Amino acid sequence: MTSKTIEIPVLKDELWWGGAIHDGIRMPYGTEDIEHDLRNLLENSGAPFLVSNRGRFIWHDRPFKFKFGSGTISIDSDNKAILREGQYHTLEEAFHEAAGEYFPALGRTPDPLAITAPQYCTWMEMHYEPTQRKTIDYAREIVRQGFPPGVLIIDDNWMEDYGTWSFHPARFPDPKQMVDELHDMGFKVMLWVCPYVSPDSRTGRMLAKQGYLVNDDRGKTALRRWWNGCSAVLDYTYPEAWTWFKDTLDELVELYGIDGFKFDAGDPAGDANSEWVTGFTWRGTNIPNEDCAAYSRLGLHYPLSEYRASWKMGGAPLMQRLRDKPHTWGQDGIRALIPNAIAQGLVGFAFNCPDMVGGGWDGDLGGTAFDPELFVRYAQCAALFPMMQFSTAPWKALDERMTSYCLDAVKLREQLGPELLALADEAGRRGTPILRALEFVFPGQGYESVKDQFMVGASILVAPVLEKGSVSREIRFPVGTWIGDDGSVVVGPSTIKVQAPLSRLPWYRRETLSI
Incomplete structure (x- = not known):
């Protein structure tokens, strides 16, 4: 499709938000020269949507390039980009008009426990070695330390292999008993999953034979290099492959009572120059980022679904977490949380979550890099976000005094829980940011x-x-x-x-x- 450039004059004192969420630290746009191609979501999430404080918005079904400079916005896209203006006067009015027409709220919210209580992820506590015993002990210690039970996320390597989504029998000998015990303590349980498949596994060979894996431009199974190695990719744009994945997850729900899933990875394939991939062939789409949107739609079937990467899912009852951030005070760390979360809300991702309290990168808590003061301020900043998640147990990383400050932040969240739930209900009905x-x-x-x-x-x-x-x-x-x-x-x-x-x-x- 032929690209077309549209030049839009910027109004006096007009500023804009939207596009790629990880770019929120540079928003609002309009005060300096900036350009961005929405085919690159910067390993986070976004939408083909820009909205201004002067009551205007731009929407397009596909990702587009935009540039602010010399008093204009340049939009590179086909001729279907929509600029709406003249009828609205404020940021709120423009947002609600666009949301109602292009990304309406679906009338649902995530499970209330994810809103009123913190989430606890096993990642930094257990890394690639979660076990049934460790998980139960962690949950008991959460309660013993005075923290409320919440959503417990069992992260990477609980399963037999990538793509083989069955509990590893040596590490989790009785997963049903584990989930029942966690439920009895008041927790809800989520499992980490990703769309990658070990190509030399039995599952990988079966999926390749059925045509459920992404191919390269030679018609062979494509491999994607990611942070855990090199894997085949389930073609979740292909309805049969998407259904296979959903059926596999549904079986975990039915057999063990799992409450939801942390859908990791799924980053958009990007353009032909993307470092993620060259020459992928998706069976269900040739539109950039639509692979990510298809992956995001899996989460609509569960009361708890977390995404770091998603596309065009405004109004959906998904838990949208910001991209992993370093344990720093800088603009790539704690200072990015608020502007990026504002950007999330303004593209319709109302149920947003900052990155995890306690870090998410290997090495965050080691040596001189770890800063207890930052840990506490991070917990305080996250405490009144729509959602809050710990990756590291405060009582293990901090002294008793600083742990008490984190607990105070959590108690504040509990105190305001009814108000957060009321705002979540409004978000579920109207899409209004929390x-x-x-x-x-x-x-x-x-x-x-x-x-x-x-x-x-x-x-x-x-x-x-x-x-x-x-x-x-x-x-x-x-x-x-x-x-x-x-x-x-x-x-x-x-x-x-x-x-x-x-x-x-x-x-x-x-x-x-x-x-």
Whole structure:
């Protein structure tokens, strides 16, 4: 299809969000020259959608290239890109109009436990060596330490092999008994899965014979190099292969009572120059990123489904986690959480989760790189996101005092659980983000570029500390009377420096006006 360039003048004071979620740290767009090709989602997720604070939006069914510069937006796509303007005035109005037409909410939410309680992933605790005994012991220790039971994610290598999604009999001798015991303790259980298949396994040979694996441009089984080696890829764009995968997962649900799945990998194949793949042939599509969308649709069948990479799934009841981040204070670490989460909400991913508290990269907790202060501030920042997930047990990595600060953050989440559930219900019905940019709630008041604070719904302002060694921070308060977690009263609009020792996550509730 022939590409066409559309030039759109940027309006006065107009700023934009959307596209690739991992690029959220650079949003809002419009203040500097930036270009991006949405065929590259930067190992995260996204949508072919841009929305502005002046009530305009751009939608296209396919990924497109865009460029901000010289007072214009250049859109490279076919002639089906849609610019809507003139009828709306704010970011919220434009978002709801676009969502209602192009990515409507599906009327469902993830299991409430994923919203009211933390999630606990075994990755950093067990790496590639999870076992039934370790999993039960970890769950018991969570409760013993005073943390609430939540969603427990059994990560990589619980299974026999990649593509052979059966519990490894030596490591998990009685998975039904394990799941029953976890349920009795109050946990829900998710299993890590990926679309990769060991090509020399019995399963790999069977899937290749049935034509369920992706081929290369020679018609042979293609291999993708990924972080765990080199594997064949299930062609989840092909209905028969997609159904085989779903049936396999359904069997785990039926046999053992598994509650959902962490769908890892599934990153878009990208264009022909992608480092991920060259020459893949998908049977079900030739449109970039649609392979990722097909993988994402698997999660719609389970009450708990987590994705790091997905495409065009606005309005879906999926748990959308940000891309793995290093254990750092920088813009690729903790400082990226809020702007990237704002971007998630503004493309319709309302049930979003920051990266895991405690790190997700090998080496994050080793040597001098590990920073206990950062661990605590990360937990505080995540505490009032739509979802929160630990990868490392605080009581193993921190001393008793700092562990208590993480527990305080979790207790705050429990305290506000009913409000989070009410906002999740609204998101399920209307698609409205749970975590919101200040501009979304207070349009046209000068908060467009604030990305170190966020709103939970329309009345709770959260201002985490994101700088090492800081025991205070400056907070911008919109109009209204704000009651702080410390009992203080602030009348906005105003900008005030508040005290925030390591024990404190500053948050404020806007006082409701009496009628």
